[in-house]
Amino acid sequence: MRGRPYDFAAIEARWRRAWDEQGIYRTPEPSSRPKQYVLDFFPYPSGAGLSVGHARNYVPTDVLARYFRMRGNAVLHPMGWDAFGLPAENEALLRGRHPGETTREYAANYRAQLSLLGCSYDWSREIATSDPAFYRWTQWGFLLLHRQGLAYRAAGWQWWCPKCQTILANEQVEAGRCWRHGDTPVERRSLEQWYVRTTAFADRLLRDLDDLDWPEHVKTMQRNWIGRAAGAEIRFPVAWGGGEITVFTTRPETLPAATFIALAPEHPRAVELASADRRDDVERFVMGALRRTEIDRMVGAGIARTANGGMADGGDARGIFTGAFAAHPTSGDLVPVYVADHVLAHYRTGAVMGVPACDERDAAFARRFGLPVGTGRPIGDPDGVLADVARRGAGGPAVRYRMRDWLISRQRYWGAPIPIVYCERCGTVPVPEDQLPVRLPEVARYEPSGDGRSPLAAIPEFVHTTCPQCAGPAERETDTLDGFADSNWYFLRFADIRYDTGPWHPEAAGYWLPVDWYIGGVEHAVMHLLYARFFTKVLQDAGLITFGEPFVRLRNQGSMLSPSDGARMSKSRGNVVTPDDVVAQHGADALRLAVMFIGPFDQDVTWDPDAARGAARFVRRLHVLIARAAEAAARPAPPATGEPPEAEALRRRLHHATKTAGELIEGFRFNVLVAELMTLLNDLELLESGRVGTPQWREAMLILARIIAPVTPFLAEEAWAMLGGEGSVHGSSWPKVDPALTAEGDAEATIVVQVDGRMRDRIVVAGTPDRDALIEAARGGERVRAALRGREVANVVVVPGRVVNFVTRARTS
RNA sequence: GCCGGGGUGGCGGAAUUGGCAGGCGCGCGGGACUCAAAAUCCCGUGGGCGAAAGCCCGUGUGGGUUCGACUCCCACCCCCGGCACCA
The missing domain is CATH 1.10.730.10 (Isoleucyl-tRNA Synthetase; Domain 1)
Structure with missing residues (x-):
């Protein structure tokens, strides 16, 4: 035949339409059939649209979903939009349009592009986190955390990004800079914030990693993040001043050689402990330290690397003597108490013992301040020292995690309002579940105010409300929830997006969950995946679901670099291939x-x-x-x-x-x-x-x-x-x-013939000939005979169906 | 420094986990079709020697185990990613 050229444009368009009309990718109802839940990390729909890089994520999952459907599995393969949060809001701000409007528009574009690729999503299950019918249940989740004592409010020094005009979580600060604005150093501000007690689950989050079918490096990143360290807490009584200072160490055996104590500038007793004559100096030092970023303090101390990768010499490691002394718990010697830049407040006790003989940093610090370095070999055995410490009632073993609690409040418009009311009489009152959602009001101006409060604070109709408990006047919380509060649980919603008597349909979720295949970029290796795992465990403990891990298998696709500049495709670089x-x-x-x-x-x-x-x-x-x-x-x-x-x-x-x-x-x-x-x-x-x-x-x-x-x-x-x-x-x-x-072997097979391990010939044999027949056949080839000439066969190795190897030695006779 | 992953033709990368290294594709060379070009099709394509048959070398480097090593072991070099004050 004379083939017409393949008219892909017409043919693809025709089938795209036909599939759409027939709805062939509609998710089946829960049944006794084995299910496969194939899920992509849901994206926030940006104005840039999809690049071919996105196809590296969505096409393979589509292949997987289609394959499982043909294998007879019931397949859930949905798509939704991570519409809330900073990326979507920044994008909208940039264009001077309402984020709700741009989000809807961009999502429609994404949907069209994904259909263009032939992705077989069940679009009847599309969700957007900014939809009140969705965030109603995000708020419900926050109230659950609150009820369980896992959400709390606390003041603290927070990272502040001047560009985003909002507080950032610790993990959104990278090397002292905002994760979205790499050129912007973050600042510190003290504010009342909502936290989620993720640290309460640190141990389980760590342990349960072992059984997951996830890329090893992602597990490693989570383990690093959680950062479990076993050691001891040891109390040093304060001389004269009263009370004691608790230090944490992973090396209790070095206690005998401790020659000083160093407190973080944020340590509650740092200033209070200072002797009268030194108090002003200490206070000045502390205030100075608080103004600097952590990374800055570390660089100064010669501990962290500077921006260009160089290492400071540590010469300007900062610290100050408080004038106070503490008693060494075992020797009774008095050791000086310093405040030091490089000691971190949130790291367990915010106080360390200085052991210059065993620790380089402590040695540098001691040199600078003329402190005794201590005697040569101070190392005892950890158990002995700990027993001694315990006998004196001065401390004992302790475990510490590097992970910190999740700062969940944002001073931003584009997020789910935190469903909390402050009442003069009743205090902090959760909004009753039947009054959810607390709707995000329509506003004219949604830019952040810059004074540390969300734009919601400027809307009296939103702020002023009545207390759900006493009906008296009350004010609403004006912060919104971090976007990770949405992605925490969205995979549950897909089981039945229309269910409205709870966040997820119990039977449908019981059938579809957990997610069998979860696919996305490695950039979410820690935060999203850790919070989702955390929240899943909370739900499990509350008896609401039966599983403890949301994602059975995780796969990360590599990113697509642009041929023009070798960098990741991004609209700002102008190197996108669509x-x-x-x-x-x-x-x-x-x-x-x-x-x-x-x-x-x-x-x-x-x-x-x-x-x-x-x-x-x-x-x-x-x-x-x-x-x-x-x-x-x-x-x-x-x-x-x-x-x-x-x-x-x-x-x-x-x-x-x-x-x-x-x-x-x-x-x-x-x-x-x-x-x-x-x-x-x-x-x-x-x-x-x-x-x-x-x-x-x-x-x-x-x-x-x-x-x-x-x-x-x-x-x-x-x-x-x-x-x-x-x-x-x-x-x-x-x-x-x-x-x-x-199966191999029963038809004809090609056998490789080697002489001394070198390939010399290949023969085709039918069935499974016995060893001798095989050797005979192998010996027959001209090349093999040539190679064997003048040599003696010492041994013949035969691997059925694979290889015949003649092992030779020089002929002796 | 610690942890994880990797180093194979001009390029992207395969190799049933110890059994034909370079499958598949891109690119390139040659040929066919064409006035010509594009498209398409056919042949070739790791390096060296050789008309050829064939021989030798070859999977980051050096050693080892084995009849046989890209694959396993030891030492080292380099690249990518993560962590790095964390006491």
């Missing part, structure tokens, strides 16, 4: 192939325009092969009759392809998957002659259409239709694999 352009040029199937074939799923790769061209070539060749078969099958009298040559070979080839394709999909080896499909096509082109027009060939093509269906859904559907398949190929089942046809 999927729209690639689809227009080569088609969606080609784009899907290209983003998968370009490199291993979890690896960073550089976009290569040639990759799409190559993929398009593959699509065309597939189409030509199938179209030829379809046309031949449609002819009234098939040219060939009877069993065609080597029917077995064709059958084997397809069964093998089916088997490997399935394994590669489940193993997330999409680049190898595409390579296998290309190899399959090459082989089929070789097998084609003499078979076209036979029923067996048509059958083979129908199997081929099903194998490629997850990967190139448009072409597969077209092929299915051309070949006269029933219904949609995406409603058909994954081809059955007959183990007998994929």
Whole structure:
């Protein structure tokens, strides 16, 4: 036949419309069928739209979802929008438009782009976190935390980003700078904030990592973040002043050599302990230290690296003597108490013992302030020292975590209002659940005020309310919830987004959850995933769900770098390649192939325009092969009759392809998957002659259409239709694999013949010949005989179905 | 410094986990078609020697185990990511 060029644009558009009309990706109702919950990290829809980098995330998950559907699983594969939060608000601010409006618009664009790619989301389950029907339940979650004693309000020194005009959580501060504004050093402010007691679950969050099927480096990052350290707390009585100072150490055995105490500037007793003559100086020092960022203090102390990677010499390590002394708990010696820049307040007790003999930093500090370094080998055994300390009632073992509680309040407009009311008479009162949601009011101005309060504080109608308890006058909390409060639990909502008597439908969630496959970028390795794990454990403890981990398997796709500058694609850099352009040029199937074939799923790769061209070539060749078969099958009298040559070979080839394709999909080896499909096509082109027009060939093509269906859904559907398949190929089942046809050995096998481990020949044998026959056959080749000439065979290694190796030595006689 | 991952042709990367290194694709070279170009198709493509058959070398470096090592062990070099005051 004279093949018309493959008109991907028309064909893809036609099937896109047909699938949409038929709703073939509608999630089935819970049943006894085994389920697969395949979930992408939900994005915040930005005005920039999707880049081909996003396709590296969404296309492979789509392949996975399609594959499982064909395998007979009930599949939940939804998409939603992380619409609340700073990124969405900053974007809207930039454009001078209401974030609700831009979010809706951008989400629609995302949806269209994802459909363009052929992603099989069930759009009837779309959610947006900024929807009151959704954030009603985010607020419910906060109240649950509050009820459990896991949400509390406290004052403290907070990170403040002058650009964002808001408080940042510790983890949003990177090297002393705002995570969104790398050029902006953060400042410190003291404010009343809401916290969530994530530290209460530190141990479980750490332990439960062991059983998760997650990338090892993500687990490592979480372990680092949680930062468990076992050690001891030791109390030093304050001489004369009364009370005591508690220090934490992971090396209690060095206690005998401790020569001073150092307090954090924030330590509550830092100033109070100072002797009268030194109090002013100490106070001045403390105030100075508080104004500086932690990183700055560390750099000065020669501990952390400076911005350019250099190390300060530590010469200006700052500290000041308070004039106070404490009694060493075991020796009774008096040791001086200092306030030191480099001691951190929130790190356990905010006080350390200085052991210059064992610790470089302490040694530097001691040198600078002329403190005794202590005697040579002070190390005792930890148990002995601890026993001694315990006997004196001066402390004992303690465990500490680096992780801090989650600061959840934001002084921003675009988030779920914290459902709390402050009443003069009743104090802090949670909004009753039946009064949720506390709606975000429409405002004219939603820019942050810059005075540390959210714009909601400027809306009297919002602020002034009545106390739910006493009905007296009261004021609403005006802070909103951090966006991670939404992504904490959204995966539960997808089980049934219309359920309105609770955050999730108990039966539906019982069926679909936990998430079987969770896929997204590694940038959320700590915060989102840790908070979601935390919240899941809270729900489990409250008896609301039965599982303790939300995401059974986690996979991170690598990012897509731009060929123009080798950097990650971003609108600000102007180096974005859009999927729209690639689809227009080569088609969606080609784009899907290209983003998968370009490199291993979890690896960073550089976009290569040639990759799409190559993929398009593959699509065309597939189409030509199938179209030829379809046309031949449609002819009234098939040219060939009877069993065609080597029917077995064709059958084997397809069964093998089916088997490997399935394994590669489940193993997330999409680049190898595409390579296998290309190899399959090459082989089929070789097998084609003499078979076209036979029923067996048509059958083979129908199997081929099903194998490629997850990967190139448009072409597969077209092929299915051309070949006269029933219904949609995406409603058909994954081809059955007959183990007998994929097993090695019972047909013919190629055996490698080696002499002294060097490949010299290969022979083809049928069935499983015995050892002697194999050796005889192996010996026959000309190359083997040449290699054996003049040598004596000392041994023959035979690996059935694989290799025959003649081990020789020089002929002695 | 500690932890995790990695180093294979011109390039992206494969190799059933100890058994043919370089499958698949890109690029490149040659050819066919074309007035020509693009597209498409065919052949070739790790390095060296050789007309060829073939031989030798070759998976970051050096050693080791093994009949046989990209794969396992020891030492080292380099790259990427994470952590790094955390007492």
